[in-house]
Amino acid sequence: MGQIVIQQSAPGFELRHFEDAGRNDLALYSNPVEARAISTYSDAGEFRPLKTAPTLRHGWRLQLPDLESLRTALDFFYPAMLGSLLSHERNELLPVDLRETLGRQSGMYAVTKKITDPQADALIETVCNSAHGCLKTILWQIAPDRPVTSLPAEKFNPAVSQIPAALPVLPMLCAEACNLLVAAAREVVKKVPVAE
Amino acid sequence: MKSNSALLIVGHGSTVNPDSSTPTFAHADEIVRQGVFNEVHCVFWKEEPSLRQALHLIDSDEIYVVPNFISEGYFTRTVIPRELELTGPITHRLGRTIKYCDPAGSHQRMTDLLLRRAAEVAPGVPPSETTLFIVGHGTNLNDNSAVAAKREVQLIAERGLYAEVLNAYMEEEPLISKWDELASQKNVVVVPFFISDGLHSYQDIPVLLGIESEITAAASQRGIFRNNPYRLRGKTLYYASSIGTEPLFANVILDQVAAFDQLHREDAE
Structure with missing residues (x-):
């Protein structure tokens, strides 16, 4: 694992x-x-x-x-990774798309709703990539009709190991964007100058 | 005994300071040791496991949720219920019953804990010759914790033990940085009204007090905690670690579970 x-x-x-x-x-x-x-x-x-x-x-x-x-x-x-895997096998791990996660944020994170799909896609590549970011397998999309396109297909396939080793793997499943990604989305939105 | 139930302790956590979650884990370890619950887990807003992952951690069908927060406020009223998808004090979801208790810091036993901590940090120093400060954060965002800190100061003052009991804040008047001007007594005890020895109580307040000249490394990355007392600005200063690191805080978490049961038993009757 x-x-x-x-x-x-x-x-x-x-x-x-x-x-x-x-x-x-x-x-x-x-x-x-x-x-x-x-x-x-x-x-x-x-x-x-x-x-x-x-x-x-x-x-x-x-x-x-x-x-x-x-x-x-x-x-x-x-x-929670073992529990999430067991929930997944019982069909009880319900992925939540990024738009839904951002949509319910309040307070200092309410502003994350303003991130664009291309900005989100680029951010996910930086924050979630398995080489330097996170070893979880992503189960969610940006929106129901908008998949993440910035990472390779293996990042979304629980059958594929996210580490460079040929070992049988218990996948670590990401059902929803974490607070680190939400916080990073806030930084993106805050830094982007207003379009003129 | 709640041998068929889980206890879920919710902390804030931090992406930069490893000491933020330490007391929450310590209280969980103590409650595990007491063997009261079938399972005990911690979840956090800013660390893993997250609030959203909580239900995947837990096997039990009955779950008591206790926020390890210093007061009611934005997190206990908005963030935690939203992230755990709670519908009220009692939520029924996917065959489980989730019981949402009051935050640890709002329990009436906090007054005794503050007094205990104040006495521990200044052994042999007569309270009748001492000014006791309870220090909160104090901004609009944390308004409720300031209210809670004020309430505690009033309760402690009513006991008449200390010559003087005062509130002070990091970012609003009365400012803790003016502790020497605010205190009438020669002995001064400062207890941070925070959950952990994180950024505020370990790194920021010591600079405001004048016992550090600049922000230090996190507590866990330094060998010593404090060198009380400090002879400073013509007074003798004793600086305690945050009230939330008090080992008896674990019992306050359990007290909130008992208080929840009592309240909702009365409701049912």
């Missing part, structure tokens, strides 16, 4: 960064709550408010005794 490899390791599971697969110098953790601290900062020491950003730090492994602790750890690493 995301940048994490989950392996069965009797009697439970072991988690590590997929790029740490061959390392034997990893710091060992065994409490699922440690996942919160591991995922707070990147390798560069930067705060990670978006947990699905491709910036999970390296150098750790987490041994967990059972499914319950695995779920707890994954909910700290990638909040």
Whole structure:
């Protein structure tokens, strides 16, 4: 899931960064709550408010005794992603298009309604791309008749891994634009000079 | 015991300060430790998991939602109900019952917590020779938190323990930056009326007080919290961490759940 490899390791599971697969110098953790601290900062020491950003730090492994602790750890690493996937499989994860998300904003974010479709498309490419932005698979469109065109088709396909590794994947599903994208949309609208 | 229910604690969170969500998680950990609920989760406005993802985190059919906010206001009345699609104090949705409680900070136990924090930060200092400040943000946007801070000051003053109990704000009069002019006593205790030791209480207010000359790094990125007391401007100043970081805040969250049950039981009768 995301940048994490989950392996069965009797009697439970072991988690590590997929790029740490061959390392034997990893710091060992065994409490699922440690996942919160591991995922707070990147390798560069930067705060990670978006947990699905491709910036999970390296150098750790987490041994967990059972499914319950695995779920707890994954909910700290990638909040709500397992639950969202289960909801998706029950057809209960209902994508919300960007226009609807922006349309209900109030206060300082009410202005985001003014973003144009091309501006939104360009912003989504910058904020959501899997290489530097976010590893989620996008399920929503800009509007019912306006798909996102700035990112490759794989970004919208739950069957495709968003990391450069050939591993079976539990997709992380994005049913709706997050607050980070809404906040970025506000910046776009605020910066654009009034057309003359 | 609510062994078939979930508790959802809603925090503001921050995209820049990792300490903003820390107390919310700490209170959740404490409530998990107490084993009251079947599951306990935190969601945030500015961090993940988001309010919109909340229901996918939770397995239980009965969900108590407690905003970890310092007062009623824009977030508790507009943002949280909208994002969680609540229809009132009790919402029935997709076979689930969502019970929306009052924010932690509006519970009557807050007065005791503020007094406790003030006493802790200045051990051995007689309250009868001390000015106590409760500091809020204080702008129009946060009007409700200013009202709540004023109410707490009045309640504390009524107990007659401190020589003087005053409100002060970061951005409106009376300004906390004039603490030495406002305080009549030689000892001064300052308790921030905030949920976390984030930007305002850890980084901005110390500069306004004069105990830091410039904005420092976030609390979690520095080795020490504070070096109380500060001998400054002819007085002795004690600066507490935010009231929302008080460990007993976890119990206040549980108190709001109990208060919700009591109120709605009375409604049903």
